[in-house]
Structure formats: structure tokens, C-alpha cells
Amino acid sequence: MAITKQTPLAGKRVVVTRSAEQAQELVRQLEQLGAEVLLLPTLTFEDPRDPAPLDQAIRGLETFHWLLFTSQNAVRFFSKRCRTLGLRLGHDGRASAGAQPLIGAVGPATAEAAEKQGLRVDYVARQFRGEALAEELGTRLVGRKVLLPRSDRASADLPAALRAKGAEVVEVVAYHTGVPESFDHSVSDAIRRGDVDVVSFLSPSAFRHLVEEVGLETLRGIAGQVALAAIGPVTAGAIRDAGLPVEIEPLEATAPSLVAAITRYLAQRLPPGGKSP
Numbered sequence: 465m466a467i468t469k470q471t472p473l474a475g476k477r478v479v480v481t482r483s484a485e486q487a488q489e490l491v492r493q494l495e496q497l498g499a500e501v502l503l504l505p506t507l508t509f510e511d512p513r514d515p516a517p518l519d520q521a522i523r524g525l526e527t528f529h530w531l532l533f534t535s536q537n538a539v540r541f542f543s544k545r546c547r548t549l550g551l552r553l554g555h556d557g558r559a560s561a562g563a564q565p566l567i568g569a570v571g572p573a574t575a576e577a578a579e580k581q582g583l584r585v586d587y588v589a590r591q592f593r594g595e596a597l598a599e600e601l602g603t604r605l606v607g608r609k610v611l612l613p614r615s616d617r618a619s620a621d622l623p624a625a626l627r628a629k630g631a632e633v634v635e636v637v638a639y640h641t642g643v644p645e646s647f648d649h650s651v652s653d654a655i656r657r658g659d660v661d662v663v664s665f666l667s668p669s670a671f672r673h674l675v676e677e678v679g680l681e682t683l684r685g686i687a688g689q690v691a692l693a694a695i696g697p698v699t700a701g702a703i704r705d706a707g708l709p710v711e712i713e714p715l716e717a718t719a720p721s722l723v724a725a726i727t728r729y730l731a732q733r734l735p736p737g738g739k740s741p
Contacts (some may be wrong), residue, residue, distance in 0.1 A: 471498030472727050477660040479651060481506045481670040486536075490664075490719040497727060502660065504651040505644055506673035509537050511544075512616065512637040518545055521611055521636045525551075528565040528634070529608035530601075534594045534622065535570070535615070535667075536577040541639035542613045543581040565611065570597050571696065571717040592696040592717035594622035598629055606630035613638035617669060641669060647677050656682050658689035662712065662726055666695045668702035675706065683708055691729060695722050 476499045480487045483505040491501045512518055522545060525531070533539050546552075567585050569575035571592040575585040589597040598605065610631045612623060615638070623633045654660050655678055665671045671694075675683065683692075684707065693712035694700035700710045712729045714721035 474498035479663040528611045531565040539577040598625035658686040664693040
């Protein structure tokens with residue numbers, strides 16, 4: 465598609481703080497609307513350094529009543545480990561052997577990722593927060609054994625909320641979250657100069673690592689020039705807790721909703737053409 469000045473995001477620069485591989489859909493949609501997308505991955509995701517607890521949980525999957533996913537990465541690494549261990553996912557959305565747990569997901573993007581892996585999702589949280597998933601499941605958690613595969617850096621809020629509802633929670637590290645060996649300094653320098661329109665974040669960790677690279681005072685200094693976008697309430701909360709405004713927060717934690725929110729915001733804020741690259 466040819467990009468013209470009539471394209472909604474023509475002349476706008478949007479930073480995506482995620483790897484090219486994981487941000488493909490978001491980047492594609494932004495570019496289709498004419499945006500110049502600057503990739504600045506702030507996190508890396510790898511297999512757990514000690515997979516033994518995850519392996520044990522997968523081999524005993526039939527002992528759990530619920531399997532809860534709080535991110536697409538959790539789905540991806542959990543499913544990858546299942547395949548490594550020779551556990552196939554059946555066409556009915558359940559693993560091929562034994563009775564399997566019900567599956568819950570935080571938000572439609574996580575649910576979609578699970579379904580693409582052959583997992584049938586039984587419950588999707590109406591609010592895109594882990595604690596909301598616990599609240600919404602409510603009495604269905606009482607006396608139930610819950611498997612929670614997550615990042616090694618995940619917070620303790622969700623396990624605490626699940627236990628408060630009467631669940632027996634087994635947390636396992638499904639993937640390791642790290643930082644890239646180096647940043648693209650041309651992008652981070654553009655942020656420091658305020659020479660971008662939007663910086664988008666898809667997780668609290670992505671925001672925190674950008675702060676480490678660019679500096680909190682720098683971000684405060686460009687707050688009137690550069691809009692910060694958060695894909696969901698947890699990420700938005702991390703930004704606000706740091707004393708920064710969140711100008712863009714979609715109603716749903718999905719790439720299309722984030723793109724729509726960015727487009728609406730820039731249409732209201734900037735004159736046609738926006739900043740020049």
C-alpha cells in the first residue's frame with residue numbers, strides 16, 4: 465500500500481519497545497497506516513535456566529484443575545516445552561493423554577496465542593489484569609490446584625490473589641526475561657531529543673528497562689512532546705507509578721486496539737503531517 469499524506473499516521477514516528485519477531489502484527493498495522501516504526505527491543509526472552517520444575521508440572525498436568533496464562537510468552541514457552549517433552553496437543557484443545565486442566569487467559573491476545581498452540585481456552589478475563597482473572601474466577605478456585613507458568617520476573621500479586629480465593633498455586637518459571645546486550649542508540653537518542661511522537665510499551669518490564677537506558681528525568685522532560693502508550697492497565701500502572709502520564713491506553717489489550725488508540729490520539733493532538741522524521 466502506498467503511503468501518502470492522507471494516510472492517518474503519515475509523518476508520525478512510533479517507537480515499539482519489543483523485538484521484531486514479537487511485534488510483527490503491531491508493526492504491520494502501524495506501517496499500513498503510514499507510521500514510521502522505530503524498533504527498540506528492551507527485553508529478551510529465553511528458555512528457563514532450570515527447566516526441571518516446569519517439566520515436572522507438565523508431566524503432572526492431569527493433577528491440576530486450572531492452567532492460567534498471563535502472557536503470550538507464557539503460552540509460547542509452555543507449549544514449546546510440552547513439545548520438547550513429547551506431549552502433543554490434541555485437536556480437541558487438550559493434551560493427548562489424561563484428564564487436563566481448564567485453561568484461563570488474561571486478555572484476548574493471550575487467549576488467541578493459546579488457541580494457536582492447540583489449547584482450548586475456557587475463560588478469558590474481562591479485565592486485562594492477572595488479579596482480575598482471580599477475582600472473576602472467584603469460587604471456582606476454592607480448593608483447586610492451579611498451575612501458573614510465568615516469567616522469572618513476574619510479580620507476586622497474582623499468586624497472592626489466587627491463594628486469597630482458596631486456590632493451591634504452583635508457580636513455575638516458563639521463561640527467563642533479560643535485557644538485550646545492546647540498544648539501538650539512534651532510536652534511544654531520538655527519544656531523548658523528543659524526536660518521536662509515541663513510545664509504546666507492552667509490559668511493565670519493557671518500560672522499566674527503557675527507563676534504565678534513557679533515564680526517568682529525560683522521560684519527564686519530554687512528557688509534553690512524546691506520548692507514552694500502554695497496552696493494558698498493568699503496564700499503564702507501572703508508568704504512572706514512576707510519575708509519568710499515560711496519554712494512550714486502549715480499551716482492550718490487543719495490537720489493533722493499541723493502533724486505534726494511537727491513531728485517535730495523534731489525530732486529536734497534532735495537525736496534519738505531525739512531526740517530520
